[in-house]
Amino acid sequence: MKINGVVIDDTFAEAFTMRVARIVITGRTMRWAREAALKLTGFATSVIACKCEAGIERELAPAETPDGRPGVSVLFLTMDKESLPKQLIVRIGQTVLTCATTACFDGLPDVPDRLTVGKALRVFGDGFQASKVIGGKRYWRIPVMEGEFLIEETFGMQKGVGGGNFLILAEDAEAALAAAEAAVDAMTNQPGVILPFPGGVVRSGSKVGSRRYKGMVATTNDPFAPTLRAMTKSQVPEGVNSVLEIVLDGTDAPSIEAAMRLGIPAACRPGVRTITAGNYGGKLGPHHFHLRRIMSDVA
C-alpha cells in the first residue's frame, strides 16, 4: 500500500488499556485557561517516568463550557485506577488551583466511576471552603487570594487507550520533521485524542528494557536509530536517515483510529519513504491498530 508514493507498512501499532479522565479548565480568557492546561499537562509525556500521560484535547468555545467562559479540555491517563486520582489531586492542586481566574470541571459526567478530586482539594480552604449543589452536582468553593476557586467534587474515570503510534521514516531530518508537524496539525483538536509528547512528536522512541543496563525500564529504540544501522539489528531501510514517532492516547480505540486516519496521510509528504508502527509482537497490548486496515479507504 502506498499513499502519495509513501509505503504504508503491513504492520500494526500495539496499545494498552489505561485509565482516563477528562478535565475541563475554564478561565476569564483563553490565555489563562491555556496557561493552566499547559502546566497541568507538563511533564506528562510517558508513564515510563512521569507516571501519567496527559495532553490538551482541544480548546473549547464559551458555549461549550459549564460556566460560559473559554476553556480547554485535557485528557489525563494512567496505567491503573489507583494512580489517576493521586496524579490529578497533586497536579490540579499545583497548577489549576494556583492559576489566576480558572475553574475546573469534569469532562466525563456520565461515567459511573468517580474520583473525588475536588473533595480532596477542598481542604486547601482550611475550613473556610463551602460546597454548592447545582443541578445535582456538588462543587467546592475554595477561597483564595484572588477570590474563589471553583472545582467539581468528582471527576469521571473510564478505560482509555494509551500507546497508539506510527513512525515516519524519512530521507532526512528536515523531511521527517515537516511530515511530523503536518501529521500533528491534522490530528490536533480531534475529540477523544491527545498527543502527549512535545509538539506531539517523539524523537526518542524506546524499546522495553536494556541490552546493557539491568535497572533501565526503557532504552533507545536502536532498531530505528539511523546512526546504529551498521551495528545493530536495524529496521531502518536504506535511504532513510531520520525517524520520528507520533504517539496517540485516547478515550477509546475508534477515536485513535480516526486521528490516525487523518495524521498518516498528512505525513505522506515528499522526502518520506515509509510509515510504520511500533509493536511488541501483539503479546503485550490488547489494542492493535493495523495501518493498512485503518488506511484502506484512504489509499
Added chain:
Amino acid sequence: MSDVVTLVLTHAQDHALVADCIVPDRFAALTTKEIAALRVTHGGRPAQLGDFFTVTGARSTSVRVAGSLERVEGIGTAMAGGDILIDGAVGPDLGLGMAGGRIDVRGAAGDNAGGARPGAAKGMTGGEIIIRGSVGDGAGAHMRRGLLVVVGDGGRGMGAGMIAGTVVLFGSAGPGAGRFLKRGSIVALGTIERPATFRYACTYRPPHVNLLLRYLRTHAGVPVTDRYVTGRYERYSGDLAELGKGEILQWAGE
C-alpha cells in the same frame, strides 16, 4: 402508569385545604382511585383529595396541579423526588421539609415555602423550589440544603435561620432576610435589607453564581439576563451572631 398525574381543583376554597398528600414519589405507586382517596384536611375536618380535585393519571412521579390554589397548603411536603408543576398561585407551606425533586410554581406562593414543619429544626433538605411570582413570609427558613428561587419579591424573614443551601431572589426582600443564618447563601439580585449582624467582605464575581444562574436559565427556563450571570456581587458574611459562615451575595452591577 401514565406520564403525569394531573390534579385540577374543582372550585375555589373558602377554608384552608391542607393537601400535604400531594407528593410525587408517593404517587409513583398509586392508582388514580388510590390518589383520589388520599387524606386531606379541609377547614380542620378530614376529607379525601378526590373531594376537591379531579384526578387523572396514575403511578407517575410527575404531577401537575391546577386551579385556584391560594388556600391549598402543604403541597410537596417532605417529597424526596419527582416534580410538581403548579399552574398558578399556591398557598402556604409549599415543599415543607422536602428532600429532593423539583416544585415549579407558575405564580406566587404563600408563607413558609421550603420551610420547616411545625416543631422541626430543619426546613427543606434537598431539591429545588422555583416560584415564578412572589413569596410570603419565612420562605426558605431553616433550610438545610437545596435551592429556593423566587423570581418575584420575598416576604419577611426570607432564609432566616438557614443551616445551608441557596436562596436566589430576583425581586426585593422583606426585613429580616438571612437573620440567624448559619451557613448557606442568599443571592439577592434586587434590593435586600441586611441584618446588622452581617459584615461586608468584598466585591467580586462568584464563580458558582455564574454556574447557578446559567443552570436556572438552561434547565429551569428562568429568564436570567447576562448582567446577573457575569456581574459583580458584594459579599456580606453572616449571621455573625450565629456561626457566621453564611453569606448574602448582593448584585452590584456588571
